[in-house]
């Protein structure tokens with residue numbers, strides 16, 4: 199494609215969304231150092247949607263937790279939205295969606311979505327207005343007063359996404375957010391997530407075990423290998439946004455899928 | 469219903485989450501209704517057992533009066549102005565006040581100490597064993613010492629009730645807060661929440677189910693503490709005093725001691741049940757384990 203070189207230069211001049219530079223992470227378990235992330239190097243420009251895929255235990259969540267400032271790096275540098283993870287978190291530029299929806303069971307759906315805004319000190323009226331808008335965005339209008347346990351797993355996960363979006367984060371970190379959902383719900387939420395991303399344009403790091411999900415959502419897929427956790431390769435997905443379900447039958451989609459599958463096979467099982 | 473309908477229908481907005489104030493009031497009223505019915509059934513059942521035991525063992529009326537004689541006593545005069553009913557009721561209210569005052573003070577103290585223990589490992593390691601040890605001190609042994617400090621006013625009775633309340637509440641709060649899910653705490657961290665916000669918005673609500681378990685236990689012992697506190701000090705009012713007086717006149721009028729005992733049981737049941745009723749009003753507390 200002729201735009202290839204211009205895109206590459208554009209990538210370099212754009213601001214950093216997420217970056218890992220020689221990031222190493224070891225955990226010491228019973229005095230034994232366990233190398234979990236081995237010299238991770240990754241550059242994600244601001245506003246890009248990138249997925250991470252790799253065998254279980256290869257350190258995907260660990261990498262995400264480093265970006266979320268939940269754990270420190272052992273060595274190297276992590277950059278979030280051009281600054282350190284600590285500063286980005288303190289500046290409330292982060293939205294995180296975990297594998298479990300992790301809603302407060304005693305809070306209504308509306309108040310769950312508004313929790314980050316409440317922490318930020320936003321007034322109740324503004325908070326509720328924003329939360330209502332977001333619930334509409336994720337297709338849950340009318341469920342404001344429900345309790346989390348009155349919703350299905352997929353609906354709860356959408357509440358969690360609305361909550362992560364409530365502070366209009368510049369960086370969205372998602373750790374297998376749709377892992378527990380059935381294929382149909384997952385594909386619908388993929389579509390919804392892409393349209394939300396198209397509107398708000400945060401930098402997204404999306405962890406998944408599903409190859410089609412990774413390909414459908416992202417402009418690039420980071421493939422990781424295990425023992426020690428490392429980046430095997432980064433696969434470009436040559437499909438324009440906005441994408442619709444038709445993209446799944448595009449030859450470029452299949453090309454990316456088979457490339458990732460091949461990489462995972464050499465990375466040591468999936 | 470056809471499959472298409474099932475798929476097409478956006479799940480209709482079902483019941484609202486916690487209901488209006490009116491629904492809550494009705495829920496509580498229904499609880500008290502059930503409790504009253506069960507209380508009456510319990511008393512009737514106990515009376516039947518009592519009569520059966522009396523019949524089988526052939527115990528004399530002076531040792532084991534008929535159950536109806538105990539209730540008949542309520543109508544009889546007690547002193548110059550009033551019947552046993554008013555006499556018991558007045559002292560019941562006095563003990564209730566002492567127990568509730570002590571319970572409230574002890575609970576507040578217990579929650580505060582529980583929060584402190586949970587938020588500071590050193591404090592926890594130092595204080596939890598001490599609070600556990602304090603619990604083993606027999607209340608009759610420390611009560612005289614407390615009289616020295618506090619005098620014989622109603623405050624000392626409340627203080628003894630508070631003393632007994634505070635331990636179970638402290639332990640329950642500390643355990644409840646420690647049981648807060650790590651994921652919820654990480655979420656608050658990502659939001660850059662302050663310690664205070666995390667405590668109020670996540671830790672305490674997470675701890676509420678366990679705190680209420682502690683409060684229910686505490687409610688019972690608070691009543692016991694309030695009654696015991698009225699026993700040894702030549703008290704002039706309260707159920708403890710009634711028990712002591714009736715005991716002295718047992719050979720003359722055995723029914724009054726049983727009446728006092730029943731009133732004490734009713735007081736304990738009342739306070740414990742009041743705590744349960746409050747629990748139904750608190751969403752986070754009524755939702756154990758967040759299921």
Ligand SMILES: Nc1ncnc2c1ncn2[C@@H]1O[C@H](COP(=O)(O)OP(=O)(O)OP(=O)(O)O)[C@@H](O)[C@H]1O
Pocket residue numbers: 225226227234252253254255256257258259260261
């Ligand atoms: N707090 C910790 N202490 C010690 N070891 C840890 C800790 N967290 C993660 N690990 C180790 O780091 C490795 C990577 O864990 P991580 O959760 O990042 O994997 P993952 O790629 O997210 O796996 P999955 O796909 O199963 O979620 C694992 O071997 C795990 O045992």
Ligand SMILES: [Mg+2]
Pocket residue numbers: 258259260373
């Ligand atoms: Mg993981």
